[in-house]
Amino acid sequence: MKLGEIVAAPSGRYQVIRKLGWGEYSTVWLVRSQSSQNYAAMKVMKAVLTDRPELRETEYLRRVMTADPTHPGFQHISHLIEDFRFEGPNGEHVCIVTELLGQNLHQYSKRFPRHQVPIAIVKSILRQLLAGLMYLHEKCNIIHTDIKTTNVLLTLPDGATTTPINLIPDKPTVKLIDLGVACWADGVDDHWTEFIQNPALRAPEVSIGAGWGTPADVWSLGILIFELATGTFMVPDDAHEISIPYMHAMLFGPYPLALIKKGKYSDAFFKEDGSQLYPQDAQAPMADTIRQFYKGPDLEGLTQFLETVFRLDPEERPTLRNLSQHPWLSTT
CATH class of the missing domain: 3.30.200.20 (Phosphorylase Kinase; domain 1)
Structure with missing residues (x-):
């Protein structure tokens, strides 16, 4: 061009x-x-x-x-x-x-101290993304597979071609973009790759080759909310894919044995009994990580919501509809 x-x-x-x-x-x-x-x-x-x-x-x-x-x-x-x-x-x-849309959420977060978006705005964004993803999952039969802050954009005022840099809307309207690597929900086995999601955003079941579906989008959505609220990455954005299950274990505890047994690549990370191939002494529970970076209001509510999202076993992970009814979202 x-x-x-x-x-x-x-x-x-x-x-x-x-x-x-x-x-x-x-x-x-x-x-x-x-x-x-x-x-x-x-x-x-x-x-x-x-x-x-x-x-x-x-x-x-x-x-x-x-x-x-x-x-x-x-x-x-x-x-x-x-x-x-x-x-x-x-x-x-x-x-x-x-x-035409405006800034992505990664750019938008830079408007705030320490890149921490105020929790009321985070909740507003989350409600919109839950609605959008429910539409994709339930009405369109589509799994996005690439949910991240750079794939969520703010809408522009009518007639605008750029987002005013000095404007911080109280309740921004957002849209999810880029279905380039999406998948039909009933055609996962025919998708062009089994390793969806960037490694830092990758769900546990994807990391070990245990099969995946709509719960993988729920996992990535949780990571997006963690990033907006705390201003930091839950898993380093340059993390190598071979390290992801170990980082999950540090944050959330051991992988369930039933999930390990489903994984085609579990033997790269775990022994037959489910213990880690390379044991870790260090633990960094997610709740402690949130407290380290987030000093704003409603800390316990944020922590409880994310603990609901981050279930290692995708069968135990809540659906988008379940999350939309979570008590934490009923308050501003």
Whole structure:
């Protein structure tokens, strides 16, 4: 793409304004419709991925738009405007045009001392994400698999193209983005990788190859809330995947033997009796970690909520609907 370039789409023509971001598989551009003058975000996938059957982002986005627009969570998932193919010098690219959104939650947290978002705002964000994820799980049959602060964006005021840096809304409205590595909930076995989630966000069942489903999204959501409230990572963001089960054991205690027995890769971490292959002397319970970093109000409520989320056994982990009814969320 070149700045100022005109891209033809089924609905009309888009002018490329500037680059918004990039990743391993795509670049994202700020574009403006020449017919409506509205701004949008256009993701341009690498040409080598154009006909890869395992990448189904456009299918997921279409399902989001049609499953049940009356559902409360519909407004908390990024909306597709259109998708099309564009011929470039490197081949044919899939282009995905979505509504324009603002800062992500990682950027937003930097507005606050020690990057700790006030707990009332954290609760507001959590309620919105629970609604959005319930929509994905229950209405769209989609597991996101990549929930993190950089994949949750603030909505913009009408007509805006950037988020005012001096504006800290009392109750920001957020939307979950990027279904690029999502999965049909009833098609997990056909997903292109069994190791979903970045290692630091990875659920215990994923780490040892014990199979995964919608509870994996619940785990990542808990880590996101921990990060917003404390201003730090629960698991270091540069942690190697081989260390994740040991870090989980430090934070939450030993893995359940029943879960270990389900894991295809458990023998890399555990002995036959369920004890760790490389024993750890140190313990760093999550509750102590929260108290170390978080000095704000409602400490016990926050701790109890996260202890409810972080169950090592996914069968014991609460559903999104269970969490939405948690007493901690009934107060501001």
